[in-house]
Amino acid sequence: MRDVEMMTGNTAAAWAARLADVDYIPAYPITPQTEIIETLAKWINEGVMKAKLVQLESEHSMLTAAGTASLAGARVFTSTSSQGLLYGFEMLYNIAGWRAPMVLVNVSRAVAAPITLEPDHNDVLSARDSGFMQFHAERCQDVLDLVLMAYRVSEDRRVMLPSIVNMDGFYLSFTREPVGLLDKEEVAEFLPPYSHPQAFKARRHVVKGPAVIGGHLYTFFKHNIHESITRAAQVFDEAAEKFQSITGRKLEAVEGFLLDDAEYVLVITNSFTTTAKRAVVKLREKGVPAGLAKVVMLRPFPAKIIVEKLKNRKAVAVFDQNISQGFGGIIYSETAAALYHVKNRPETLLSVVGGLGGKFTTLEEFEYVFSLLANPDKVGAGKPLFLFRKDELRDVERAMKLAGVEGEM
Amino acid sequence: MNLKSIYPPHGIRIYWGPMLRIRFHGRGGQGVKTSSRILGRAAFLAGFLAQDSPIYGAERRGAPVVAFTRISDSVILERGFIFNPHIVVVMDESLIGDWLARPLEGLLRGGVALINTAQAGAPLEVSDSHVVVRLNITDEALKIIGRPVISAPAAASAAKITGLIRKKQVLEATVEELTELGLAEETVEKNLRLVSEVYDMTPHHSIKINEEPSRSLEVVDLRSDRVVFSDILEVGNAYLRKTGNWRVFTPVVDYGRCTGCMVCYVYCPDSAVKLDPDKKPVIDYENCKGCLICVLECPMRAITFVREAKAYA
Amino acid sequence: METRFKTLREFPLDEYLSPGATMCAGCGGMIVLRIFHKALGGNVVIVNAAGCLTLLQVYPYTPLKSSWMYTAFASAPAGAQGIRDALDILMEKGKLPQGEDLKVVVLTGDGAAYDIGLQSSSGAIERGLDFYYLVYDNEAYGNTGFQRSGATPFGSSTTTTPPTNLNPAGYSGMKKDLFEIWRSHNPPYLATIAPSHVVDMLRKIETASGFRGPKLFISLSPCPTGWGFDPSETIKLSRLAVECGVWPLKEAVYGKVRHTVVPKVLKPVEEYLRRQNRYAHLFTPTRQEEAINFIQEKVNEYWLKVSATEGHEVIKPINLAEKQTE
Numbered sequence A: 001m002r003d004v005e006m007m008t009g010n011t012a013a014a015w016a017a018r019l020a021d022v023d024y025i026p027a028y029p030i031t032p033q034t035e036i037i038e039t040l041a042k043w044i045n046e047g048v049m050k051a052k053l054v055q056l057e058s059e060h061s062m063l064t065a066a067g068t069a070s071l072a073g074a075r076v077f078t079s080t081s082s083q084g085l086l087y088g089f090e091m092l093y094n095i096a097g098w099r100a101p102m103v104l105v106n107v108s109r110a111v112a113a114p115i116t117l118e119p120d121h122n123d124v125l126s127a128r129d130s131g132f133m134q135f136h137a138e139r140c141q142d143v144l145d146l147v148l149m150a151y152r153v154s155e156d157r158r159v160m161l162p163s164i165v166n167m168d169g170f171y172l173s174f175t176r177e178p179v180g181l182l183d184k185e186e187v188a189e190f191l192p193p194y195s196h197p198q199a200f201k202a203r204r205h206v207v208k209g210p211a212v213i214g215g216h217l218y219t220f221f222k223h224n225i226h227e228s229i230t231r232a233a234q235v236f237d238e239a240a241e242k243f244q245s246i247t248g249r250k251l252e253a254v255e256g257f258l259l260d261d262a263e264y265v266l267v268i269t270n271s272f273t274t275t276a277k278r279a280v281v282k283l284r285e286k287g288v289p290a291g292l293a294k295v296v297m298l299r300p301f302p303a304k305i306i307v308e309k310l311k312n313r314k315a316v317a318v319f320d321q322n323i324s325q326g327f328g329g330i331i332y333s334e335t336a337a338a339l340y341h342v343k344n345r346p347e348t349l350l351s352v353v354g355g356l357g358g359k360f361t362t363l364e365e366f367e368y369v370f371s372l373l374a375n376p377d378k379v380g381a382g383k384p385l386f387l388f389r390k391d392e393l394r395d396v397e398r399a400m401k402l403a404g405v406e407g408e409m
Numbered sequence B: 001m002n003l004k005s006i007y008p009p010h011g012i013r014i015y016w017g018p019m020l021r022i023r024f025h026g027r028g029g030q031g032v033k034t035s036s037r038i039l040g041r042a043a044f045l046a047g048f049l050a051q052d053s054p055i056y057g058a059e060r061r062g063a064p065v066v067a068f069t070r071i072s073d074s075v076i077l078e079r080g081f082i083f084n085p086h087i088v089v090v091m092d093e094s095l096i097g098d099w100l101a102r103p104l105e106g107l108l109r110g111g112v113a114l115i116n117t118a119q120a121g122a123p124l125e126v127s128d129s130h131v132v133v134r135l136n137i138t139d140e141a142l143k144i145i146g147r148p149v150i151s152a153p154a155a156a157s158a159a160k161i162t163g164l165i166r167k168k169q170v171l172e173a174t175v176e177e178l179t180e181l182g183l184a185e186e187t188v189e190k191n192l193r194l195v196s197e198v199y200d201m202t203p204h205h206s207i208k209i210n211e212e213p214s215r216s217l218e219v220v221d222l223r224s225d226r227v228v229f230s231d232i233l234e235v236g237n238a239y240l241r242k243t244g245n246w247r248v249f250t251p252v253v254d255y256g257r258c259t260g261c262m263v264c265y266v267y268c269p270d271s272a273v274k275l276d277p278d279k280k281p282v283i284d285y286e287n288c289k290g291c292l293i294c295v296l297e298c299p300m301r302a303i304t305f306v307r308e309a310k311a312y313a
Numbered sequence C: 001m002e003t004r005f006k007t008l009r010e011f012p013l014d015e016y017l018s019p020g021a022t023m024c025a026g027c028g029g030m031i032v033l034r035i036f037h038k039a040l041g042g043n044v045v046i047v048n049a050a051g052c053l054t055l056l057q058v059y060p061y062t063p064l065k066s067s068w069m070y071t072a073f074a075s076a077p078a079g080a081q082g083i084r085d086a087l088d089i090l091m092e093k094g095k096l097p098q099g100e101d102l103k104v105v106v107l108t109g110d111g112a113a114y115d116i117g118l119q120s121s122s123g124a125i126e127r128g129l130d131f132y133y134l135v136y137d138n139e140a141y142g143n144t145g146f147q148r149s150g151a152t153p154f155g156s157s158t159t160t161t162p163p164t165n166l167n168p169a170g171y172s173g174m175k176k177d178l179f180e181i182w183r184s185h186n187p188p189y190l191a192t193i194a195p196s197h198v199v200d201m202l203r204k205i206e207t208a209s210g211f212r213g214p215k216l217f218i219s220l221s222p223c224p225t226g227w228g229f230d231p232s233e234t235i236k237l238s239r240l241a242v243e244c245g246v247w248p249l250k251e252a253v254y255g256k257v258r259h260t261v262v263p264k265v266l267k268p269v270e271e272y273l274r275r276q277n278r279y280a281h282l283f284t285p286t287r288q289e290e291a292i293n294f295i296q297e298k299v300n301e302y303w304l305k306v307s308a309t310e311g312h313e314v315i316k317p318i319n320l321a322e323k324q325t326e
């Protein structure tokens, strides 16, 4: 194995689990995540990795087993996508409530119906209130790095909460690019072994998951989770510093790109960031002061950092690859809330919804978004702008006709 | 009372008048919720606005439960728990010493504590702070119905103490509520007799309430550096709950007859039978719930039972 | 197999449940859990799904002197899988001393076992998970106030199958045969138990402990609150259920079935039904002759089959036998 190797996002996720020396992998297949568990199953069966992989009968069971195994003291890795995440959804809240650190890789895929395979972020963002931390990857390298980071932050005694690392299906999961690995010593230096202070064992009994009757007890424990996940922002920074000292790679909760003197800024997450960066570069070449802020850490929401990065800008657009039906973009609303109390907030905050169901967002579309930022009157304030191309609409109409649906749109 | 005056067609004028708050305390299975509903409906039938509600929790048959009725001649701008009742109805006297139930807590000055008790004592006792009304509803129920079902008579008693509701309305409400619960006609009939009896038994007393309760508020900052799990580490601590006060009947071992066969020990669902060094059973009265399985199963008929009567402070 | 348990004299005295649980007085499920726990000993983690016994643990109280993990309604066996696997791999990797090992026990009601968690238990059994599963079967959703479950027997009234003029016999479906569903997975050990038959229960747990893999127990759990009987009669009803042949006590070792308690003479089911409010509509205001006979016939059929396959001699209840000769 070279220390840098061509690999898909899925392989990078599997490598991260292998490097973290995870003990337990409850699994269940779903496209586009399946390759991760196949890779791990192969390694375990070849004997190059010592862990137990068990295929459960559903994601609900898979997540249950993941949570309880963590409470028994095992370092747990698991992965899923889309419907799978939603099928196991109630367990996300449970796992967080149990204070069971673990890492779940979500390979984003748009949620049915209509059923589809390509990514958007409604799956992962639906989990944003659960108590899981969320780290979103732009590149295959990020997948590997963020999984290792996630273990360190999750297992920190000041946090003790699970994490989701998100990558886009297809655009990362099946896309190969060079990914740098860490050697054993480096991992050991970065990631101390996992232990749970109140794990299940014979000599000291513990009751986990008792009912609480009374809203004050419930509120108290929920607040404690909120406080811990908020504290994780600082733990993330400490971990990132350590990670950089070992690997030279810098990880940030919010990563700026040509941001310092930018007047027009795009806020974005995940793999479309790459194309958006290209748009920024092109605009810069034309002398337009464009820049980009990529949100890596979605939970805890890095409101303070976002404010720092966005204040004093002329205009900001938030690109949401998700749709909160009846409202608009989710990250837009969170960004707007973060900026509300800031005096010198940007005058224009534009909401852009694109990439649903993996719909390809072109370089030109990102350029178009920047052009709107210079002319914000063109779009109604607060209304989400749906990026949709004419050629795409023509294709839809053609399809409708073939499906026997009459009339024009 | 004209409902239109309370809900004027354009909903502009809201007049907030005095309100009676009644809190019922009992044990799961005693029909606390039904009690609050009979009282609520009776008040409604008497022309008042009423609101009744139970609190659901982990309560099982025997565990402390509460329910609430609010009665007013104007819009009721409250919901949920009643902290400062004018009347508390204690359907089970053993609750008075129960630190989880604390039935008398918050009772307003001049308010009435209506206590169902088998203890002797003055039926009406006026102290500086409040009035205690003692009634033996359970024995009446055992007499008329044959089982300690006291939801309807407890409501009847409370209704009379409000001074606002007549017997006729309680009877009507009882029929409606118990029929809705699917009780047989014959059982409803017996309940009506019981209601009537207990309504008459309840002493007259008119509540004078002047003060509008206000509670002091101290808000705290929850911030801390600790991660707190909702785990329980002190295993086996449930005995501290002292479920002994769930009992209506108390099992008593006759050691003269007991052969030490262990049957009672084996079948007690709540580990409330301990064995002494000679393997003779010792009942843990602090926690025995009084299911009487031991009484029925003892092959020597060495366990009998007596009606529970506990002192309260 | 040689057994430690011949009479109540051998009844284990170590106690793993303190008094003070919030279960109803006379709860049959509590009796089973208490005895079951005694037979297993203290090094146990109980993995639970939503049900009455979930409320054994209401913060900050627990009657248990062992460990407990509440999971979710549908996935207690998966929760057991996680703990078992974690303990195994940690011991294998040398991260946990062998002495810290625990027995993993799933405890659920019938709602979880027969309905919402069936998929999860099927998976765990099929994977050969080394665990105990104890179902306390009170034949309805007791924790939510007695609604019909997959375990509700024909004729029972529940709050979602109320007997009315349109539907005088109560629930018209049949109780799911969980024993046979599980047996089709070929687990090493599977048994039915009843709180009245303690020595039978202790022996079965003892036998089960000799196997690695799924060890499954379905226990009748008379429920005074839901079934409508006086709490003192919990054991009496359990005994009647066995004596009337309604609740057969049996075991299956790698699928081979043997009845462990065979009533010589079947008492009429009516004796069992009559004592419970959930069947009151079968007797008043009008007797539902057809429904009662149907229940009796199903029981007779069952025991005829058992007699044929296992060679027991079971005598049918007199009244029905008479009717048939008429």
Ligand code: SF4
Pocket (backbone or CB within 6 Å): B253, B257, B258, B259, B260, B261, B262, B263, B264, B265, B280, B281, B297, B298, B299, B300, B301, B302, B303
């Ligand atoms: S069941 Fe009766 S005889 Fe046996 S130990 Fe208990 S009290 Fe004594």
Ligand code: SF4
Pocket (backbone or CB within 6 Å): B251, B267, B268, B269, B270, B271, B272, B273, B283, B284, B287, B288, B289, B290, B291, B292, B293, B294, B295, C026
């Ligand atoms: S009555 Fe007997 S069996 Fe019931 S809780 Fe008390 S001691 Fe136990």
Ligand code: SF4
Pocket (backbone or CB within 6 Å): B060, C023, C024, C026, C027, C028, C029, C030, C052, C053, C138, C142, C143, C221, C222, C223, C224, C225, C226
């Ligand atoms: S409802 Fe039935 S099963 Fe549930 S705690 Fe009460 S008696 Fe036990």
